[in-house]
Amino acid sequence: MHPFAYVAPGTVDEAIAVLNEHGDRARPMAGGTDLLVKARANVWELDAVVDIKNIPELMNLSVGSDGLSIGAGVPCYEVYENSEIVADYPGIVDGASIIGGIQIQSRAGLGGNLCNAAPSGDGICPLIVYSAVARIASSSGIREVPVEDFCTGPSQTVLETGDLLVSIEVPKPAANSGAAYTRFIPRNEMDIAVAGVGVFVQLDSSGQNFESARIALASVGPTPILAATTGNSLAGKPVNDESIAAAASLARDAATPITDMRGTIEQRKQLVEVLTGRMIKQAVERARG
Amino acid sequence: MTTNTPSKVHVTTTINGQQHELLVPGYMSLLDTLRELIGLTGTKEGCLDGNCGACTVSIDGRIVDSCLVLGAEVDGKEVSTIEGMATPEGLHPLQQAFLEEAALQCGICTPGFLVAAKGLLDNEPSPSEGRIRHWLAGNLCRCTGYDKIVRAVQKASS
Numbered sequence: 001m002h003p004f005a006y007v008a009p010g011t012v013d014e015a016i017a018v019l020n021e022h023g024d025r026a027r028p029m030a031g032g033t034d035l036l037v038k039a040r041a042n043v044w045e046l047d048a049v050v051d052i053k054n055i056p057e058l059m060n061l062s063v064g065s066d067g068l069s070i071g072a073g074v075p076c077y078e079v080y081e082n083s084e085i086v087a088d089y090p091g092i093v094d095g096a097s098i099i100g101g102i103q104i105q106s107r108a109g110l111g112g113n114l115c116n117a118a119p120s121g122d123g124i125c126p127l128i129v130y131s132a133v134a135r136i137a138s139s140s141g142i143r144e145v146p147v148e149d150f151c152t153g154p155s156q157t158v159l160e161t162g163d164l165l166v167s168i169e170v171p172k173p174a175a176n177s178g179a180a181y182t183r184f185i186p187r188n189e190m191d192i193a194v195a196g197v198g199v200f201v202q203l204d205s206s207g208q209n210f211e212s213a214r215i216a217l218a219s220v221g222p223t224p225i226l227a228a229t230t231g232n233s234l235a236g237k238p239v240n241d242e243s244i245a246a247a248a249s250l251a252r253d254a255a256t257p258i259t260d261m262r263g264t265i266e267q268r269k270q271l272v273e274v275l276t277g278r279m280i281k282q283a284v285e286r287a288r289g
Numbered sequence: 290m291t292t293n294t295p296s297k298v299h300v301t302t303t304i305n306g307q308q309h310e311l312l313v314p315g316y317m318s319l320l321d322t323l324r325e326l327i328g329l330t331g332t333k334e335g336c337l338d339g340n341c342g343a344c345t346v347s348i349d350g351r352i353v354d355s356c357l358v359l360g361a362e363v364d365g366k367e368v369s370t371i372e373g374m375a376t377p378e379g380l381h382p383l384q385q386a387f388l389e390e391a392a393l394q395c396g397i398c399t400p401g402f403l404v405a406a407k408g409l410l411d412n413e414p415s416p417s418e419g420r421i422r423h424w425l426a427g428n429l430c431r432c433t434g435y436d437k438i439v440r441a442v443q444k445a446s447s
Contacts, residue, residue, distance in 0.1 A: 005295035006315030006361040033357050036318070037338045047295070049315065051362060077351070101427025103405070104339055106351040107358070189426035190340070 031107030072111030091179030125198030125216035151223035178286030195271035199279040220255035227254035251276035298361035305373030313360035322360030331371035342428030345401035352408040371400035392441035394432035
């Protein structure tokens with residue numbers, strides 16, 4: 001591992017100054033569970049690691065009347081141990097509670113999961129289906145990017161030199177909505193998704209019809225994918241086996257997987273179809289309370 | 290491009306109840322800090338990428354893989370390692386249960402399992418078998434097949 005300096009600034013401005021000074025030879029570190037692995041493997045040769053955990057706004061986790069704000073450095077356990085988040089944002093809890101094992105969840109968080117931009121990132125599809133937005137600070141101010149536009153390729157994001165993810169803002173879901181995320185892995189825990197599916201549904205007040213839906217797919221493309229056509233196909237449809245099966249079939253078409261050591265194209269497409277059906281049903285169940 | 294070795298970080302930390310003042314290279318893992326700087330070699334190096342849990346320690350009561358923490362990060366924090374489990378009076382109940390249930394063979398994973406299991410029982414004294422298996426999913430053992438480890442943790446739970 002290339003010897004790097006450890007810097008732990010207390011403000012966003014100081015962090016950005018260090019990031020700007022070192023360019024691509026510095027990286028922000030939240031839990032370090034991806035960063036230190038990449039540094040050790042010499043994927044990244046770093047002169048400075050900027051620990052963001054002393055910056056209060058990056059460690060803030062708050063549930064308000066307009067939504068959920070997740071600081072970029074907040075670890076997974078804080079998300080899934082928060083009873084308000086469990087009640088109001090169960091799809092996000094689904095993702096946060098399956099990233100790594102308990103040791104990893106003490107450190108890793110949704111902010112790092114997003115910035116790491118793995119196609120399989122279990123935290124990303126839930127954020128996409130909840131229409132979450134990434135707040136990014138740079139020396140020229142704050143900008144906001146919808147999470148579905150954040151990842152641009154495997155390990156590639158919209159972040160440029162000197163950019164720092166501050167928080168992820170999740171709008172408060174309306175009444176009669178529900179969400180869920182799951183993945184398929186050969187073990188029960190501690191593995192990388194062969195395929196993953198997140199679903200958010202908005203039902204009408206009767207609970208019998210879809211008003212809208214958002215569906216996102218993991219591990220079946222170069223980034224987590226918002227399957228917009230699939231989600232939109234449910235709008236106005238009654239909640240029944242036929243409408244759900246039709247959407248699941250569209251999700252299969254939206255998946256663009258590769259064959260690799262974890263699974264084949266055919267297996268992954270099949271998984272997407274099956275998991276999409278299951279997650280729509282689970283999201284509906286949660287929407288109906 | 291500067292080739293100077295980056296400066297060391299001054300760290301004051303409590304390890305197994307004892308305060309330590311250290312100068313830690315910024316890039317040194319907590320695992321290496323414990324083993325190389327302090328001489329606490331009970332914490333083992335396994336995979337070095339967060340899969341095996343052999344290097345598990347706890348920081349402020351939360352278990353972590355010490356290979357994926359920097360030594361510089363534990364300034365002001367309380368670290369507990371395998372060396373902190375037994376007392377002069379005797380073994381920790383988990384250690385005793387591991388002996389009685391033969392929950393180890395080669396032993397390289399054992400310190401990590403013990404620290405991880407303690408992290409569970411300290412907060413949940415009577416976990417279900419499923420909960421124990423889920424909690425310990427981040428610890429790998431290539432000898433025992435896990436059943437004996439799970440039985441030992443069940444024996445130590447109340």
